[in-house]
Amino acid sequence: MTEQKEANRPLRIAIVGAGPAGIYAADALMKSDAEVSIDLFERMPAPFGLIRYGVAPDHPRIKGIVTALHKVLDKEQVRLLGNIDYGTDITLSDLQRFYDAVIFSTGANADRALPIPGIDLDGSYGAADFVSWYDGHPDVAREWPLDAEKVAVLGVGNVALDVARVLAKTGDELLPTEIPPNVYAGLKENKAVEVHVFGRRGPAQAKFTPLELRELDHSPTIEVIVDPEDIDYDEGSEAARRHSKQVDMVANTLEQWAIRDQGDRPHKLFLHFFESPSEIVGSDGKVVGLRTERTQLDGTGNVKGTGNFRDWDIQAVYRAVGYLSQNISELPFDDQAGVIPNEAGRVLVDETADGSARYMPGTYVTGWIKRGPVGLIGHTKGDANETVACLLDDSSHFGAAESPELDAVTDFLESRGIPFTTWAGWYRLDAHERSLGEPEGRERVKVVEREDMLRASEPHKV
Incomplete structure (x- = not known):
């Protein structure tokens, strides 16, 4: 029996990066038998990562993947916390106060x-x-x-x-x-x-x-x-x-x-x-x-x-x-391969004298930061499933988070004066972009300026 179950609360998981890899990891967690509560942290004010900022605009078929990702983020077990820069606004040490485990899905840009x-x-x-x-x-x-x-x-x-x-x-x-x-x-x-x-x-x-x-x-x-x-x-x-x-x-x-x-x-x-x-x-x-x-x-x-x-x-x-993926603060990084060293998603620190692996407790990776920028978007589903399986296998050994309450992390962000966006905020930004496109007969016109995105999203409002 895990400490989390003894405390009669869900397993609290932070996922850093709300692109396809991170959202697929959230989906895999919610489809497991475990009771989970997930927060997705995203550097941009809007979610979807590579879909929004890496796919050519004349590829609506690929952007249709957003429909499936939407269904995941609509689930009550997951929250989106956007406009948060990991390493500046929040650190791994901070996350470990609020969550039992952290998955990094920061991709390659x-x-x-x-x-x-x-x-x-x-x-x-x-x-x-x-x-x-x-x-x-x-x-x-x-x-x-x-x-x-x-x-x-x-x-x-x-x-x-x-x-x-x-x-x-x-x-x-x-x-x-x-x-x-x-x-x-x-x-x-x-x-x-x-x-x-x-x-x-x-x-x-x-x-x-x-x-x-x-x-x-x-x-x-x-x-x-x-x-x-x-x-x-x-x-x-x-x-x-x-x-x-x-x-x-x-x-x-x-x-x-x-x-x-x-x-x-x-x-x-x-x-x-x-x-x-x-x-x-x-x-x-x-x-x-x-x-x-x-x-x-x-x-x-x-x-x-x-x-x-x-x-x-x-x-x-x-x-x-x-x-090429970029180095992530507080984690090991393989500059040659451009990935965080890992085994099946477990972050690998080094090997002990007897040759056995030593892992960073409660810390995982998925997507391109895990295996390098190869394959199509859908291939990250397999990555997510493998990583989540390892996380759940390890969960009985997690130390209990110091402040696992839902409000603890949002109170922390507000105390830092960080204007974070939410999933409800995405719906507002989405409606705004669609309204910009409507007079021209276009599905949407993308908002570029971060300040304009924040204004449309109405930070902190759920």
Whole structure:
């Protein structure tokens, strides 16, 4: 029997990060046999994390996941406490006073480095920063330089496709979405007419999902172009196609595009394979080109350099080579992998002399901070289930929280003068954004300024 059951109260759990990973963890807890009371802490005034600030605005299908997440946050066992910055407004030591256990689901929102010459030139950007801009993140600049006519995107994953598609579309094409006025104004002035996406390996190694890839060709203004010479497979590539329907579908789509006649749509989007970026070329501190080395397959699906280089006329470069989680105060962090060291979600401190693991008591991770930024949004459900199972297995060993009362943490936040938002506040902000979109026949117009979000949410009011 746990101390919590003896005290005749639910298990009090804090989840730091109210994106899909954190909400899935809350759902897993509520679906267990345990009696739980959950508080979700979120740095933004609004919930949903990656769905709101990491998914391209022209992807309403993916944003539909919000409907399922809504149902979780509507449950009486869970509260949302937004506009709270972990490490500044509240610490792990603070949380341990109010909760029996803490789950971190802080995700990954920075760009992974690409160590090639010229990466720091003016006109060289991280994809994550651009995504934050076009998704109306309150903590980034309101303007984005879009004066390059020829643009390179480095990477062959879905984020690279999102960035390339947004750069290639017109502002008017994206206007029916939820983009805020500053983003529409910026995209309206975008001068890009050529977007080049570069991958160092071949079509069978691309990380696109088939649906995302095919969506490139749906725009009436974008001509997708694939060089027939880039369609090549070795034994490893053919094996990948046989073992994965998705890999085969991607390869088939690229093959069809490579053999078709080029059309006359005004914006050209080139998908290049077997081109490894080796240098961003600059002049007077600005990007003026990209140098790539031609690669070739080695039989295993990997590639090797050929020593043949090509210079491309490019004025801006976006690297989409992966997201990176950021260090979290008071927790161990693996800088190389960009994750909190863990075993099945238990935060790993170190190993004892006999080789056994030593864990941080009552502290867990889930989502990208647990396993790195790979996989689709839905994959974090499995992470959450594994982490929650470990937490519940450990619960009989938790020390009782000092102040587990529901009001204790909110009283603490109010004493610090922190204007925290609530789930009821999200409903008010949601209604406000929808009212902004209604006169234009749009589902919503996203509010960007943090102060405006707080004003619409009415902090502290339930």
